Structure formats: structure tokens, C-alpha cells
Amino acid sequence: MSDDIQLRDRLIVALDMPTVEEAARLVAQLQDGVHFYKVGLELLFAGGLDFAQHLKAHGKRVFLDMKLLDIGNTVERAVANAADFGVDFLTIHGHDLKTLRAAIVGRGNSPLKLLAVTVLTNLSAEDIKQQGSSMTPGDLVLHRARLAHEAGFDGVIASGQEAARIRKAVGPDFLIVTPGIRLEGSAMDDQERVMTPEHAIRAGADHIVVGRPITQADDPRATALAFVHHIRDALSLN
Numbered sequence: 001m002s003d004d005i006q007l008r009d010r011l012i013v014a015l016d017m018p019t020v021e022e023a024a025r026l027v028a029q030l031q032d033g034v035h036f037y038k039v040g041l042e043l044l045f046a047g048g049l050d051f052a053q054h055l056k057a058h059g060k061r062v063f064l065d066m067k068l069l070d071i072g073n074t075v076e077r078a079v080a081n082a083a084d085f086g087v088d089f090l091t092i093h094g095h096d097l098k099t100l101r102a103a104i105v106g107r108g109n110s111p112l113k114l115l116a117v118t119v120l121t122n123l124s125a126e127d128i129k130q131q132g133s134s135m136t137p138g139d140l141v142l143h144r145a146r147l148a149h150e151a152g153f154d155g156v157i158a159s160g161q162e163a164a165r166i167r168k169a170v171g172p173d174f175l176i177v178t179p180g181i182r183l184e185g186s187a188m189d190d191q192e193r194v195m196t197p198e199h200a201i202r203a204g205a206d207h208i209v210v211g212r213p214i215t216q217a218d219d220p221r222a223t224a225l226a227f228v229h230h231i232r233d234a235l236s237l238n
Contacts, residue, residue, distance in 0.1 A: 014211035072102035079106030100151035116148035121180030160200030167204030
């Protein structure tokens with residue numbers, strides 16, 4: 001885990017909502033409680049790219065969750081455009097070195113950080129079997145994390161349940177960004193491999209991504225600050 005990351009940047013709030021208007025209302029509610037936002041596919045198709053630029057113009061950090069997977073030439077050019085766009089994080093599916101290396105070429109010398117998606121946190125062992133893999137979710141995550149590290153990626157998206165194994169395999173200077181985070185006793189929603197913020201951070205996660213537990217809370221700002229408090233406590237124990 002990197003010690004250079006500011007506490008305020010360790011929590012990433014997922015703006016997984018259907019309209020920019022809803023996203024803007026949430027950002028206004030969160031005020032200075034959140035500094036880092038994820039803009040994903042749902043919002044991207046509703047003006048999310050312009051909103052990402054708006055967030056950057058107002059001093060926020062932006063994680064563009066595109067989950068790119070295509071032929072190398074297409075991935076390379078898409079990543080180059082994202083780098084010119086000025087976002088902070090970008091995701092690419094970490095299935096193979098050909099795709100990952102194309103993303104590295106596309107990124108060039110820009111400061112954009114590339115994150116490989118290992119295995120989505122809503123997938124179970126049965127889901128992985130349906131995809132044709134005999135690996136367990138944990139083993140497949142580790143395999144793809146090693147590919148991403150070999151390709152020169154900055155980090156991975158992975159469940160907190162796999163964070164410790166990844167950290168042991170690739171060392172401290174590799175970002176682990178963990179979705180599927182829930183507070184103790186919270187609903188799992190459609191997630192399969194979840195973890196509390198404390199356990200994820202102590203296992204080696206650098207950032208946690210939180211969506212519905214914050215965006216659907218009665219008081220989103222107070223809930224976001226509670227997550228930051230849990231992160232702080234976990235870091236103090238590491």
C-alpha cells in the first residue's frame with residue numbers, strides 16, 4: 001500500500017446514476033466531504049464526459065470507468081483520447097497482455113493512471129465457470145493482476161477479498177482499487193465478494209469505491225465522512 005496517497009483521495013464515490021442532474025445534486029450535497037469521483041458507463045451515456053470535465057475544473061479527481069476491451073489499435077487510440085481528456089484513472093479489462101500493452105502505448109507520457117479490471121465483484125465462482133475458466137475467482141484475479149503488473153499498469157480493480165494476495169504478489173508500488181465495499185451489517189445489493197472498508201484497507205487496498213451505500217443514504221455527506229473515518233482507523237492500525 002502506498003503511504004503517499006492523501007486520506008481524502010482514498011474514498012472514491014461512484015456516480016452510478018442515470019442523469020447528470022442527479023450526479024450534480026449529489027456532488028453539491030457531499031461538498032468538501034468527497035474529493036474523488038468515479039464516472040461510469042451509466043452516466044457516460046447521459047452527458048457524463050462533460051460532467052467529468054466539470055468536476056476536474058472544480059478541483060476534483062475523476063476516475064473514468066470505461067472498462068475498455070477491444071482490438072489493440074482501438075484500445076490504444078481510446079486511451080490516448082482519455083489521456084488528452086485529463087482524467088486521473090481509467091479502466092481496461094485485464095484479460096490479456098496484448099490489450100494491456102496497447103493501453104500503455106496509448107497512455108504515452110501522460111500522468112493518467114491505468115487500472116486493469118480483474119474480476120467484477122458481482123461475479124461468483126459459478127459465473128466464472130460459465131465464462132469458461134476453471135480458476136476460482138481469487139486465482140483468476142491474481143493471474144490478471146500479475147499480467148497487469150507485467151504490462152506496466154499502475155494497478156488493478158479487485159475485491160478486497162483478494163487484496164492481500166495481490167499485494168504479496170506485486171509489492172507495495174501497485175495500486176489496488178477496491179469496489180464492493182459495505183459497512184458492517186449493510187445490504188450486499190447485487191455484490192458477491194464484499195468487504196468492509198477497514199478490512200479492505202488493512203488487506204492492502206489503496207482506494208475504496210463506494211456507490212449506493214453513500215448515494216442512496218439519507219445523509220450522503222455524513223455517510224461519506226463515516227467511510228473516511230473507517231479508512232483513517234484502518235490506516236492507523238497498519
